[in-house]
Amino acid sequence: MNTWIMDRPDDPDVLVIGGGTGGYSTALRAAALGLRVVLAERDLVGGTCLHRGCIPSKAMLHAAELVDGIAEAGARWGVKATLDAVDWDALTATRDDIVARNHQGVGAHLARAGVRVVRGSARLTGPRGVVVDGPDGGAFTARRGIVLATGSRPRMLPGLTADGHRVVTSDDALFAPGLPASVLVLGGGAIGVEYASFHRSMGAEVTLVEAADRLLPLEDADVGRQLARGLKRRGITVRTGAVLTGAEVLPDGVRATVRTARGEEVVVSAERLLVAVGRAPVTDGLDLAAAGLAADARGFVAPADWSRLETAVPGIHVVGDLLPPPSLGLAHASFAEGLLVAETLAGVPSRPVDYAAVPRVTYSSPQTASVGLTEEAARALGPVKVNTMPLTATAKGMVHGQGGMVKVIAAADGAGGEATGRVLGVHLVGPHVSEMIAESQLIVAWDAEPADVAQHVHAHPTLSEAVGEAFLTLAGRGLHQH
Numbered sequence: 185m186n187t188w189i190m191d192r193p194d195d196p197d198v199l200v201i202g203g204g205t206g207g208y209s210t211a212l213r214a215a216a217l218g219l220r221v222v223l224a225e226r227d228l229v230g231g232t233c234l235h236r237g238c239i240p241s242k243a244m245l246h247a248a249e250l251v252d253g254i255a256e257a258g259a260r261w262g263v264k265a266t267l268d269a270v271d272w273d274a275l276t277a278t279r280d281d282i283v284a285r286n287h288q289g290v291g292a293h294l295a296r297a298g299v300r301v302v303r304g305s306a307r308l309t310g311p312r313g314v315v316v317d318g319p320d321g322g323a324f325t326a327r328r329g330i331v332l333a334t335g336s337r338p339r340m341l342p343g344l345t346a347d348g349h350r351v352v353t354s355d356d357a358l359f360a361p362g363l364p365a366s367v368l369v370l371g372g373g374a375i376g377v378e379y380a381s382f383h384r385s386m387g388a389e390v391t392l393v394e395a396a397d398r399l400l401p402l403e404d405a406d407v408g409r410q411l412a413r414g415l416k417r418r419g420i421t422v423r424t425g426a427v428l429t430g431a432e433v434l435p436d437g438v439r440a441t442v443r444t445a446r447g448e449e450v451v452v453s454a455e456r457l458l459v460a461v462g463r464a465p466v467t468d469g470l471d472l473a474a475a476g477l478a479a480d481a482r483g484f485v486a487p488a489d490w491s492r493l494e495t496a497v498p499g500i501h502v503v504g505d506l507l508p509p510p511s512l513g514l515a516h517a518s519f520a521e522g523l524l525v526a527e528t529l530a531g532v533p534s535r536p537v538d539y540a541a542v543p544r545v546t547y548s549s550p551q552t553a554s555v556g557l558t559e560e561a562a563r564a565l566g567p568v569k570v571n572t573m574p575l576t577a578t579a580k581g582m583v584h585g586q587g588g589m590v591k592v593i594a595a596a597d598g599a600g601g602e603a604t605g606r607v608l609g610v611h612l613v614g615p616h617v618s619e620m621i622a623e624s625q626l627i628v629a630w631d632a633e634p635a636d637v638a639q640h641v642h643a644h645p646t647l648s649e650a651v652g653e654a655f656l657t658l659a660g661r662g663l664h665q666h
């Protein structure tokens with residue numbers, strides 16, 4: 185194709201559509217590599233993660249931990265403290281201040297890098313053409329490429345409508361006027377589990393309904409089971425293998441019917457029904473067809489070349505939640521994708537994203553953190569060695585007193601099936617495991633074997649010591665685990 189590109193001063197090398205974590209990371213890296221970048225954003229830079237996702241939810245979960253700490257202080261440690269009340273307005277003010285400061289930070293980074301942020305809704309007009317409809321918009325021709333980073337939005341169940349009041353999405357839950365006394369959470373993925381955990385800490389009666397036979401159905405079966413046990417211990421009613429069969433919105437709440445795993449119909453009444461059944465890619469108004477592209481059956485835009493995240497139209501790349509699996513719908517995956525695409529467009533060597541080594545974390549109480557393959561997926565590849573160790577087998581695990589586990593999976597190579605192969609997966613459940621998984625992601629990414637890990641000494645007493653102990657045992661050098 186012979187495309188004549190008019191050289192206009194406003195035309196960037198790279199035009200990024202969407203200023204979420206995927207889009208802004210692409211823009212920052214591309215600008216750092218000397219490319220001229222325009223970033224079109226129709227709402228706020230920072231996107232879902234900063235304004236409606238990772239950051240506000242983790243801020244709220246931090247407050248939830250403080251509340252849980254007060255209960256634990258009295259129950260276990262004789263530290264007599266009482267919780268007077270949770271001031272929702274104060275809680276959300278602190279949360280929103282953290283979001284606002286981060287938002288300002290992202291804007292400052294982009295400005296310092298020389299990225300031109302154009303406010304408005306962008307649509308494709310051809311393989312290099314973009315029009316941004318907005319106050320400072322216009323028509324642009326991207327000399328090197330276009331990056332689609334339009335992200336995702338909450339998915340709704342057919343037949344249900346979010347009214348932002350009684351039937352809410354994770355977006356609405358942030359901006360609710362107060363805390364409900366009871367919540368029915370639909371969806372046992374990370375978002376549903378985190379919100380169920382948060383509301384329980386805040387004193388609500390919580391029912392969590394998941395259609396699959398376990399929570400976090402994409403994770404190792406033991407993770408889902410341990411998590412369910414931990415949530416039940418905290419008083420959350422967990423119903424797996426259960427489906428919503430009806431929901432009636434009443435003036436003071438929602439009356440839902442749920443078919444349980446045993447086929448019984450139960451009625452769950454709650455002030456709020458929080459629907460967290462997944463996220464749908466956003467391509468509305470983008471006019472993919474104008475560039476010769478189409479979304480797949482599920483609405484994702486799939487790359488033709490995953491090593492460059494480039495679509496079948498040369499020069500059009502995709503990052504973030506718009507990508508289908510094996511991308512993960514996680515902010516940190518989108519950062520890595522942004523780096524890869526920016527470097528690719530700049531002609532700098534860049535390695536493909538190693539999705540198998542991207543950690544997956546749920547910040548509930550208890551937390552879960554995993555990297556690599558589930559036991560089921562690992563066994564499908566060949567013989568494996570598995571070691572599961574309770575966190576409470578360590579002194580620090582006992583101090584925290586929240587249960588939990590470390591599960592490590594390695595390929596069983598060699599005669600007799602001793603675990604001499606590489607580590608395939610690590611799965612953690614318990615307190616602070618979101619901070620403990622970093623070590624395991626290197627173990628998996630660097631193809632380490634249990635004996636390699638066992639060689640390294642972990643600080644005593646720590647929770648991460650349990651990871652070291654689990655690998656010591658797998659390497660045949662068990663110390664406290666037999």
Ligand SMILES: Cc1cc2nc3c(=O)[nH]c(=O)nc-3n(C[C@H](O)[C@H](O)[C@H](O)COP(=O)(O)OP(=O)(O)OC[C@H]3O[C@@H](n4cnc5c(N)ncnc54)[C@H](O)[C@@H]3O)c2cc1C
Nearest residue numbers: 202204205206226231232233237306335504505513514515
């Ligand atoms: C409640 C919740 C908690 C989460 N917690 C975590 C977590 O703890 N850790 C984690 O890693 N991930 C978490 N996520 C997921 C994370 O938020 C997403 O993976 C991440 O935001 C995806 O980034 P993105 O850039 O692909 O899309 P988005 O962040 O959705 O950004 C897309 C941007 O594109 C803009 N846009 C769309 N169409 C156009 C257009 N035509 N023109 C101009 N602009 C457009 C939108 O306004 C938006 O700002 C969470 C998500 C939710 C909802």
